[in-house]
Amino acid sequence: MPAPLNMASAQQAVAAELARIEPVTGELGRLFAAAGHELALVGGPVRDAMLGRKHNDLDLTTSATPEETERILGPWGDALWDMGRDFGTIGCRKGPWVVEVTTYRTDAYDPSSRKPAVAFGDSLEGDLVRRDFTVNAMAVRLPGQELEDPHGGVVDLAHGVLRTPGRPEDSFSDDPLRMMRAARFAAQLDFEVDEAAVAAMTAMAERIDIISAERVRDELVKLVCAPHPRRGLALLVQTGLAERVLPELPALKLERDEHHRHKDVYEHTLTVLEQAIDLEPRLGGEGPDFVSRFAALMHDVGKPRTRRFVGDGTVTFHHHDVVGAKITRKRMQALRFSKDETEAVSQLVALHLRFHGYGSGEWTDSAVRRYVRDAGDQLERLHVLTRADCTTRNQRKADRLRRTYDDLEERIERLREAEGRAAVRPDLDGNQIMEILGIPAGREVGEAYRWLLEKRLDDGPMSEEAAREALLGWWAERADGADGAETSEGSESG
Template sequence: MAETNRRAHLLFQGQRTFAKLPDTIDDLATIFADAGYELSLVGGPVRDAFLGLAIHDFDLTTSARPEETEKLLGQWSRTVWDIGRDFGTIGAHKNGLTVEITTYRQDSYEIGSRKPEVDYGDSLEGDLTRRDFTVNAMALRLPEKALVDPCGGLDDLVEGVLRTPVTARQSFDDDPLRIMRAARFTSQLGFDVSEDVMDAMGEMAGRLEIVSAERVRAEFERLMISGAPRRGIELLVYTGVADVVIPEVALLKDTVDEHHRHKDVYEHTLTVLDQAIALEDSENFEGDAAESLTSDPSLGGPLPGPDLVLRLAALFHDIGKPATRRFEKDGSVTFRAHDVIGARMAAKRMRAMRFDKQTEKDVARLVEMHLRAFGFGEHSWTDSAVRRFVRDAGPLLGRLLRLIRADITSQNRRKVSQLQAANDELAQRIVEIAEQEELEAIRPDLDGAEIMEILGLTPGREVGAARNYMLELRLDEGPIEHDEAVRRLKAWWSERQAQ
């Protein structure tokens, strides 16, 4: 009964969405039909319509070859592009609506090739059976709006399961990137994968090596910014795909200590990821200090989710632990310098995956700094230490404070409360000092031009050394009156000259 009700609900949602398709889509379909060609809405948009989600991407498929598609689109719009011609895709834009139309096709990889070969097909049903998963192998014929579902995609939507139209092994052999898409869709849709798909992911993970790093990274990014990235990560690790794509995370599974002398690093990492996501959008940051931090852009400001940098930092923050684990004579376990080593490992992995330079730099920096506030609640920090923390975090301050808070995963409720209180106190200290000193713009009390004029210098290393001295003075003591700053600079310069 529940399955019947869900099916009826999905059908209702789909029909309601399809009834509201833009008139311009109907106009386009009529142009193709009048020319003797088929045109259908296909894949993700059809799936999302049944799930009650708005259609943002109008992916269409046709029996027309690319050159004919381009001509017909030219009758519909003045803005047409053929950047995807090599893959059978032509795009166009009209009245705020962007469409991409692909000729019926099949993608396959030659041995040793990193780019798929394109073979054109002759029927909609044949095109659908070559797609990645049954839930993406549904189409809506236009303009009549008739559902075409040769692979049982609607049934699998009802069940919440990912299956392939053909055997999973054949599907992944045709396009290995589908292995990553399986993990991505488990996170994005909240679906499970069939046993056939799960087995094939493990068996064929090595085939991902023929796919370009950029395409693998794109799927990994989509997984990480989905609603539940933990599900996809767990699937990648369980099947062994992570050994190929993110081996540093996979290795965390081997850090389990059967004597329970330290926490399960893998489970801890997934929990930190979940908790970091919960801290996006500022909803779970509490207290006056946290409210100030998340509302003031200069001190971190709000962090609209999904935030890829924070999530990657949470996933990678402890990847240095397996390489640094040491069992001490007293029975304790240490992971000395795992933050620094982990930062290097994260940067290396992200370079291999072809992430952009800024994302790589930001994630590595957060991994490196995630322990910087360790012990704050046990030892009183001077104002100087707080200033240095803020200076070193720079524009990553908001993300770093969230990562530090997310990293609190102890089962001891009292310890968790103490650590969270320390986190709140640090935030409060930052706000208080910021209000007093405009902390977001920490600069020496004398700039380079003033230093050169006072000491009679020209640009060079000596000016840099003097500026660094003044910056350290600013961090240690806060703002200094101008005359006093000049006096201190001259005294430092005299001592330096006498050495």
């Protein structure tokens, strides 16, 4: 559980944040009031103000229609957009601020529909009661800055609890995606979900099936990229939601064999995810790295299908890397992930065991080059996944694996320095191959290119002249081989 929210500190944080954003919210409040409309800061910005978090993205709600909002924001903002008009939302940017203003709403899902039926409401109170959780159902009226908290969001924020404003069954029936959002907010805020909501999520898990794959995917990405993804993922598994959106995760809860010859794959996976998060600074990016985290989550999903018990009771999972990569690709395609993300995660799953062939450093330079070649632009993420995959409690074994991987990374770096940091490619390009061999573009150029690449991987870089001589030698041997095959065929037919 997170530390309880100190109410005095929260009040100070809110006052400081409201003062910081007042040049924007105060001016907008006065503009809407002059036009005869209500305006309030709502949801996440209010919640985060109490948690001491600053944002330049502001969500507001209003009694004005989208058309009236557009007339007010148009002259005020630097840029205006209305992609959310059908849902009552008009957005604009002014300097560093991004503002989205949504008309009071009351919406709900038809039991068989993937899209909510949007209806505009007529009061702030009605708008707040339809929101997902009490900590998101607080508002600050503008320009006067009066706090509206009709459902006890401040108290729930203080106790670190996610609770729905009304009956959770009604809330989740109105919008089943809120069940995913419960897990996501638990992961983001490190909050508990109250018992009534958990019970409703469990009873109503199948309702998530009416939500589009894209919306489920977006919530899953936010959950995985949250500071505490284990909490949210465990909730999805506990309630049965994971069975419907990411069934590969609960499938990792394999029945233990009576001799406990293999580790708990599910708990191991969540630990690998957390360790991959700890290693993210190695990647040099800003913020969470979804590809690295999701690869950690999926790296062992091939184990349930490949588990075998051999004669002495030993458990094996042969080829679970290959099987897991196929499962990962299929699941990510079903969730409508981009092709690039799907290929990156699947590639990491497929390669996550490769390092274990390294032994104590017996790989040749050729094998190291192939490791780098196969990882391609995912090499740094593969370093993270491979290191994170060590969850043994045997400290001597863990230290040995770490030192061995240190050695592999050092060898990769030495080869890069000696041979150039560019991607491994043949010493001659396609045009040079065609010129040297005197052949047109076609299949034979591709064969020659691949042969030169293998030679580059085996022997390292060559000069252009050495590569030319090697290519001509291979071409001559290839021709001799073809002539010999034709002679053999001719003698057999005679």
